[in-house]
Amino acid sequence: MSSPLSLLSPTAGLSQHTCGYCSAPGTRSPHPSSISYGIHPRQLSAQAYQLMLDRGWRRSGTYAYKPDMGRTCCPQYTIRLDVQPGGMGMRGSKSQRKALKAWNRFVLGEGDMDMDKKRGKRKGRDNAPFDLKAGVLASETAYLGEEAPPPAHTFEVVLELAGFREDKFALYQDYQEHVHKDEEKTSAGFKRFLCNSPLIPEDIPYPGPPPPGLPRQYGSYHQKYILDGKLVALGVIDILPGCVSSVYFMYASRMEKRVMGKVSALREAMLAREMHEAGLEGLKYLYMGYYIHTCQKMRYKGDYSPSYLLDPEEYTWHPLASCTPLLDKHRYVSFAHPPEADEARQAEVQAPIEPDPEEDVDEEVGYEPLPRCTAGCEDPLVVEHDPRMRDVHMVLRQQGNTVTVGPVTKSKVWHVPTIRRMLCDAVATLGWQLSQQVVFSF
Template sequence: MAFWAGGSPSIVDYFPSEDFYRCGYCKNESGSRSNGMWAHSMTVQDYQDLIDRGWRRSGKYVYKPVMNQTCCPQYTIRCRPLQFQPSKSHKKVLKKMLKFLAKGEVPKGSCEDEPMDSTMDDAVASDFALINKLDIQCDLKTLSDDVKESLESEGKNSKKEEPHELLQSQDSVGEKLGSGEPSHSVKVHTVPKRGKGASLNQILCRKLQEKKKKNKLLALMILRFSTELALQSRASPPSLGFLFMTNSSLSFASPSEAYHQLEVRLVPASFEDPEFKSSFSQSFSLYVKYQVAIHQDLPDECGKTEFTRFLCSSPLEAETPPNGPDCGYGSFHQQYWLDGKIIAVGVIDILPNCVSSVYLYYDPDYSFLSMGVYSALRREIAFTRQLHEKTSQLSYYYMGFYIHSCPKMKYK
């Protein structure tokens, strides 16, 4: 069967729904039912029209659930990146990644669905607000100097304060710290006792000052990185806050002075592409590690044939129209390179109206970075915004199917 609306045709073999089969979501042995077709080749516009009608692809197989018969109805959902505003939990994931890249900090007891802290230090929160209001015409050096001056002036003001102005007892300090107020709101001034070393109040005050200084330095780094992005992309600094850009408009990387180096490369999913071919072995090994650790698959079930058929083969014909994005349309792998090795790969389709997420696999050793949430924020949503600047009709992020009865889909 072939169908087209001008240009190259899409060639498919159609398979109408006949039998029920095992459901991959609820594990019902005979509960799932769908229509499908094997796509030998397909234009990006034809696939765009199909996913808008509830179809999705797995490799070259394109299918649509029979909604009134299947055990787990699957709904196509999409996000509007241009209107998207990150929640507190999203900001925490971004902040966690920045701390890891900038200072090498590894969070303790962290996981994918970790709840967001109820409060955020005012020092960091105020700099978040500043980032979102920055004028792109501002000079990076001027911005950095302004922040430094504010830090220096704050230091001078703190030196002017006399220790005798305010005296609080240890009991009142304990009430403040246990009252639920942010720690930076506790101002303690004590009179040193001769010959007896530092008092509890002095120790607490010193620790609070050190914490505040660290937050200010972190906020300065956030400000600098975000402004660098704005000056290079010539667009308003993104509200997501922690995007790092190299000279390539489609390649993201952390600054050279960071503790860890993170680079995200967009590679066409094609063995004809030299970069995809050279990184295939490492990408495949990561896939096996992920499937075995996260989905408890047997190593024998994760062969190169299965990997290639599932995540490398695509029916989409690559297109590079003059009015399209610089990378063109088609299927791609977004490779997250940390200090020279791949730690995550996002498989996506770039279509005329959207970026469509196919699959994500990552190194389980880096689960503490919440790679699923981070990749959705940093690459799919932020990336769609970037592509929209060149191609105005490309303004959606498709997150795949949503299954309301499946707990694993709640994050969507």
Template sequence: MAAGGSYSMVEYFGGDGGYRCGYCKHEKGNFSHGMWSHTMTVKDYQDLIDRGWRRSGKYVYKPTMNKTCCPQYTIRCHALNFHPSKTHKKTLKRMNKFLSKGERPVEQNDVGHEGEPMDSMHEGVHPPPQDPLKIDLTDVEDIFTSPDPNTDTKSTTSSTSREDAAPVQADKTSNDAPKPGKGADPSRPLCRKAKDIRKERRLQKEQQKQQATSSIPAPSKSASNQPKLLEEFISEFLPNDPLHRLEFKRFLCDSPLEAESAPDGPDMGYGSFHQQYWLDDRIVAVGVLDILPSCVSSVYLYYHPDFSSLSLGTYTALREIAFTRQLQKQSPKLAYYYLGFYVHSCPKMRYKGQYRPSDLLCPETYVWMPIERCIPRLEISAYSRLNEDAKAGDAHALKDMGRALVLHRRTVMPYAAYTRKRKGSNDEKEVEQYASLVGQTCAERILLYRA
């Protein structure tokens, strides 16, 4: 029974048919199990996402990992140990320059929330696994220009490395074909690629620096030599009177999650929240977050396309990690930031692995594995049992289906009592599939609606 005497209640829809994949666009390659959540406690949802489930609105789905064309692995970042990468630092510096001086960078690739393909919804009870971290709403720009806007969008651009393009030279004074030569001069060294020459020069400079500093004694470690915290990068170089002001506001949003509070929980309580980003009294982005007992889970983000050059996807992800760290001071168990699904088979979705240290969820044992140990396996096969222990199993595997709770005619009862009451019931296979997917613990807490 959940805190406050409330239950989670779901309707299970199965998941045998194939649907269009939003990642590789395979028309029938996407397979997932789904259920409609009429209500959900934060504890039950925490346990479900730790078994590979994910919500899109009130629809909760679980990819059929060994069958779907693009396996989606639940990914979490260790918020307390997170250190921003060079790309993350650049994003924060760009934002701070814009806030302090109004300097807006040119359009460029983003590696935060951006880069995810949109998944189109399909008719029927099995919508495809819409990735929760990103929904592009560039077609609803009028919402942002309304007096009380509440939305935002994401977009990406592509770039080509100059090193990949061979220089082309043309003779503007003659159309004659070049005269045949005598071939390579064996007395001269072979031509070398420019990038190889640059690499060698960098190595030489590094060696010279090491030689120059080898005789200088290393300074003792002090607080000034420690790497900067994420929070320091967020506020770095911001003056007391910046040209622009970025503010944050939070409020509850529609969700199947029941709002809850606990003595050892965060001050704002658990549940689903909109986190608004206001720039000079104008809303520019909105993120939807689920605050759960062990994590902050990013559901999706949308932002105004006029500000895409500020890499708002990356910036808001970093702010959400910092927010997770803030909440952990109030609730010690709340230490992770969930980014939704990591899809290694889709290159545009690999950016989520850059928020490290991070783990992927093993689809067979539901044990978290460091992403560095998972990547080699995923390079070989899109689907992989990530747990390296061959003897490990699912600690919450279904053992007694009869103890699964069902709701029938407004009465809560174990499934065993339901079958005795409903002699000749033919739903045993469906209930067993559902209970296996949610696990024994959740099956004994969540109410499965039976007509």
């Protein structure tokens, strides 16, 4: 089965913004020191977005961006968690198990007592291997045994395609106001940020009928956490051929002490593992967004083990444990090319872009081209003359639902310098493999 057409508009270009990671809580950096390259995906196949993730991209609504790792103030490394059972697969930490047990005790009404002891189960169970599925499902009403005592609360987790509902928006407003101290949130912004997605729903090729509760399509989903019939938390996730990708998580302010962030991460990891066990051998990771070593509030992602970071230049995966000693010494580093092996190259890559206080850096105002020396990217001026550009396609014309595509080098706009640079920048950041699988559109 062929993938649906992926359409990308390369008009966003390079952008520089203030940063919320390297400043005091609740504030942003005084200068536009956060640098990234952006693109507007009009529609994306699941496979195309998987390839984007594996080159350091990430989406925010229908906008996708890739940090300029060598120049941005706070380098953002793609991080993924191996959720496979056994062997080198996921191992729950003591704090994660504790959070999960505390949540289960709260739902089941077992107070501060150990759940296993109260139910008369054998001692020493805490020393047993971590059973992710049993722990995650222990308090979900649908999975309680017939002989189990009535729980103090009903709890269910429902997975549905991403879409707007008033209770979701109310939860978002509550979360932003009480957790982030931001009261100016609109329904339009909520839809744009957490409901709209360029991903096209596609049937998932399970080898056989999947168990109940697993998604039937790739795409963007809302995972709802419902306590006593009310929405108390919401996870926004993308389900792709190689992973479950965590996009955003929010919870009701009254649940702040329940450590629901850890509960949701374990729930998302279990979803990925269940899909893997249902026959999707390539789906064995939970992508947790970006790991920012210089920002304490973003380093928690490394607490989930075993995690791996994406090399920003070679796009290979490296165990987090081998990366952190390098990140302790260097703001930016390629794990495939450690600084000790290539000091001159590191110095060249890290040359910053000096912010211009007179320049408006809003991505919608104008197009700022990609610098020729950008970590992990081809040189756009070299790309322009590469014969492989003949295999990069764009929309030549569209009449109704009929789209005619052809090589970018054969289009009239190829001779427009700004358009040509936009296309070359897009290829430089996406890479040749992905650029030859998608179609560009203006």
